[in-house]
Amino acid sequence: MSTTPPAMLPATTPFHPVGPVVTAMPFVIGIGAAFALQAVLPGMVGPYYSRVIGDIGIAMILAVSLNIVNGMTGQFSIGHAGFMTIGGYAAGMITYYGSFFLWNGASVHGGFLGSGEWLFAVSCIVGGLVAALMGYVVGLPSLRLRGDYLAIVTLGFGEILRVVLQQTNKVLDDAEAIRTAGWSQWFPPPVGAAIGFAGIPKYTNLFWIYTFVTITVVVAYRLKQSSLGRAMISIREDEIAAQAMGVNIARQKVLAFVMAAFFAGVAGGLFAHEKGVIISPKDAGFQRSFDYVIMTVLGGRGSITGVMLAATILTALPELLRDFDQYRLIVFALLLIVMMLVRPQGLFGIHEIWHFGRKRR
Amino acid sequence: MNYPPTAFWRRSVVAICAGLWLTISCGGCNGTKADPTEIVIGHYGSMTGSEATFGASTDNGIKLAVEEINAAGGINGKKVRLITYDDKGDAREAGTAVTRLVTKDRVAAVLGEVASGLSLAGAPVCQENGVPMITPSSTNPKVTKVGDMIFRVCFIDPFQGSVCAKFARESEKLKASKAAILTDQASPYSVGLQEEFEKAFIALGGSVVSKQTYQAGDQDFSAQLTAIRSSEPDVIFVPGYYTDVGNIALQAKKLGLNTPLLGGDGWDSSKLGEIGGKALDGCFYSNHYSQQDPSERVQDFIKKYSAKHKETPDGLAALGYDAARILFEAMGRAKSLGGADLAAELAKTKDFDGVTGRISIDADRNAVKPAVILEMKNSQPEFVTTIQPGT
């Protein structure tokens, strides 16, 4: 553990009127694009494809955020689905029980961008914060553990969460019961035990998914360019050298965990409110975490666009392979092995997509 | 770091990619053109993953029904085509598969899922798009509450729970006053049934002396059974699937625990007796039908199924078969195959002579049918009694 606190560079850039505009630009463009997507796409391609595109967005948030821990900081977490699930449950509790208190029922309230959707957006962010808190707790052992041992602790976290979520109370499903519920019904939280949290109003749509994708990607990209991100990358490259250069390793690692967990929690909120999904304890298990680990490795270590591409491919591929029937997952597994063998550095390596037009350095 | 891939793998990449491209492009060409001479129905189930055995059984049952109806000339002259999608036992995949069935393949009706959790994921999609869905074996009451398009052909947990409790408490064979319960806490089916049993058993004046749980995937129940042994119950209620019950019975006998076990329809499989053997003798379970039922319907089904799949059908296969046949019958009666017409006809199903009993659909779109209690004797289930609904 480092002995001296890191010397943060003072902000030396003078104020520039264009600054805030430039800062806000990617968000504006991204959210605008999400709006356009929501307006045009479902009518054009039908519910099935827009659902797959939505799933791709959620996978992107999860994979890009996991990439902060696994790709940039070089730690190895295989409990990402745990953060997603806890965020999803937290967000679901807010919208489900919140709807009862506000509107006396858990059905979808208000239209596109109506009051129900704003409650949902807030719940996703709260879900993210709850997950971030868990991320802090799970990140702490990373101060003591390295590499695979850390991976195993994160895996253990996901499995413990799965069992604990099975011990929760039944979902309370009418306004009267909710008002009169005593402590024993609120703790453990009434989120449906093994069957999952049924009844959450289904607010998720392409607009909200891609709005959060934009936020995640822009934050991850700016992080990568910032001194914080450079410090994280230095930990990945050589922990001891980084420490010698004055990087506070402990703080950076925990920070990476907290950030990744936050976005995973947001994605969990989106997941829990998606139509045709019941969030259940099973989601916290390690098998779903593997999906996102695969995406980060396939995308390339720390390459944000590479990971986004990998999330797209790996989410769409099983759907494309539907016609293979029972051979579907066999083909998927074979492709995975072959991709690893042929491109061990991932699709983009450490590069971003726009590095490819230029001459390789 | 760029380690050169071996020539073997490079060649296989080319081969696999070429093969994939061919099949995917071909998968598109015989696509989803609406064929007026056929009726398309969909089934979503866990064909891979840990629940694959349940999904596969159901699918076999449905396929048998489809073949039968096509051999008999189809429904009003139209052949039935079944599309089965795998959901890996995962709620997100289930939702996607149903969305695809309903909006892309434009099926007339959807059959599935076994697990209540996954049915709850798929049902809202069917409801919203106005496509009827029949779940063969999701017992959780919530499933059909999703809306007027969602039906089921199996019992619901409260009915079966009370049947078991009543039998345990009142039958001459058990007369139990103290029950122990061993639940699979990861399975909503098991938890739901346990809750209803407990409620009913206590209401009938019995007491629950020990409640133990296990996880799907546990193979060893000694710790739980040892704890149950010390509580000296008259009956042990095990609302699980046959995949666990056989082991539970064997281990209970090994511990010298001779208390009879009692269970629900999840027990029903020819494998049960095969695994549990003599250890299960004197145990009871409630079921939809008895395989020894001499009626032609039942024996015919068992014969056809065994001939085709080389194993005797379990309860899930029979329920899948009945779900499909009830659907076909409603389709035959319906004015059109539109969702509303079909749902209206499905709701009218009355005294349908199914393999799993006489099925009527009630106002809540649940199946009303009698339960039978079976006793294991010489590793074979034998008919004990029938319990009518509403008694």
Place this chain on the structure above:
Amino acid sequence: MADFTQTLMTAVAIGSLYALIALGYTMVYGILKFINFAHSDIVVLGAWISYTTSRWLLPYFGVDFSVSAADRPLPPLWIAPVILIISMLTCGIIGFVIERLAYRPLRRAPRLNVLITAIGVSLLLQNLGQLHFLFGTSPQTMPILLPNWELASFTFGSGESASRVVISFVDTMIFATSATLMLVLEYLVFRTKLGTAMRAVSFNTDTAALMGIPVDRVISFTFVLGSMLAAAAGFLQVMKYPLNQPAHTVWVLLGLKAFVAAVIGGIGNVRGAVLGGFVIAFVEQFGAFYISSQYRDVYVFALLIGILLVKPTGLLGSPLREKV
């Protein structure tokens, strides 16, 4: 007292299964430094090969599968070890092939890639096995190979509340077989030239290569050895619990807990894996009995996290050296 003895015996039988599987994880990790996620699938394969061979072999010994299980005669006692050996050999070969095709090309790639490849191999094996012309999706009942003799029994208490604790032949055989295999492995790793080579490769691959050790061959051998132990574990598992499940949660959990056992013992350490296996089984069984069966898996993982926090490299692991 009866309960305590009973729980103790269960823990010993399960612990020896965990230990056998944990050995495979730990050997591969010791040499290649990656978690072989496909290892638990080899266990499943071992179980299914045992099932298939016994279905094929037993009719020659008067076992008629068309009559109900209770009426079948018991096959001669020596059939069980024969099936065990067939299953171990087949899995050994499959382990060799997997290593040769999937892992060897990645010898110099980042470890994370090998890990993902292992996940790929695991997915592949699971889904191949579920094809209907291989093992199918329905669980099958393992024919009974071992008689259910009671070697000894104790009675505690008397009268109504008397409870009997039985030491069964099957449990004893499970413990004996795993103990034998572990002793053989111990001899192999610590007393033979090949074992010395294995330990050298695990210590430092490059130096070992310079010393003239055929690294690739040693690694192949490690995989074969690990796969054979896994197959044995699969066989013993279906001897004890005769329902043979395809790619079911049973196997996932078994593999996961065995892996946790390897980590608790200090991954890479052969003796640690055995210790870890028994520790896990004891915590799990006694926790389930004396505290509550609901949180059985939580005990295991909480213990794991606890031990790693106190001793980051496991009970018997050597401390990590920082290299600059």
